[in-house]
Amino acid sequence: MTTEPVIRDADDGDIAAIVALNTSEVRHTSPMDEDRARQLASLSAHLRVATLDGRVVAFLLAMRAGAHYSNDNFGWFAARYRDFLYVDRIVVDAAVQGHRLGSALYGDLFAFARAAGIPCITCEFNVVPPNEPSRLFHARHGFVEAGRQWLDDGRKQVSMQIAELA
Numbered sequence: 001m002t003t004e005p006v007i008r009d010a011d012d013g014d015i016a017a018i019v020a021l022n023t024s025e026v027r028h029t030s031p032m033d034e035d036r037a038r039q040l041a042s043l044s045a046h047l048r049v050a051t052l053d054g055r056v057v058a059f060l061l062a063m064r065a066g067a068h069y070s071n072d073n074f075g076w077f078a079a080r081y082r083d084f085l086y087v088d089r090i091v092v093d094a095a096v097q098g099h100r101l102g103s104a105l106y107g108d109l110f111a112f113a114r115a116a117g118i119p120c121i122t123c124e125f126n127v128v129p130p131n132e133p134s135r136l137f138h139a140r141h142g143f144v145e146a147g148r149q150w151l152d153d154g155r156k157q158v159s160m161q162i163a164e165l166a
Helices: 012-024 034-043 072-078 101-116 132-140
Strands: 006-009 046-052 055-064 085-092 120-128 144-151 156-164
Touching: 006 101, 012 034, 012 046, 012 055, 012 085, 034 055, 046 101, 055 101, 072 085, 072 144, 072 156, 085 101, 101 120, 101 132, 120 132, 132 156
Parallel strands: 085 120
Antiparallel strands: 006 046, 046 055, 055 085, 120 156, 144 156
16 A cells, blocks of 8 residues: 555545445445445434545445335344444445445444444355455454344345444
8 A cells, every 4th residue: 555544424526436346345345336325324313434545445334213115124224233333334445345344334333333332233245155354354443243134135245234333
């Protein structure tokens, strides 16, 4: 890396880069075009990007409990927890993985949640098919399994994760 990463709020000018990053990792996320990205941004409580040399190389999108977000995983948490932040997706450009940008985005998210008095952060990752890097990443950040659910007509199983904030 030639410069230190900058983490900042995403803006409309970042949408194309966010969509391109999401597309590069769609096997671990869900598809998203520019219209969908703008819709999710409008529902989000926290949409931040990490940039290097002015280029968006990572993003994190999170919804807060009570958002009007129709999503099976968000709904699973909403049925069980009164207040939370749900990480809908975090994506880091493969060319800069290993530079701790995901950890920096999570540190930023945890600080946001603490400042807002949000008691926990939730997310999920695939266990069928397995996403071992995501499992290890989330374990390093204090996430533990709260349950599992099958999606996509039984083609995918996800581990429902929660990190309690102290």
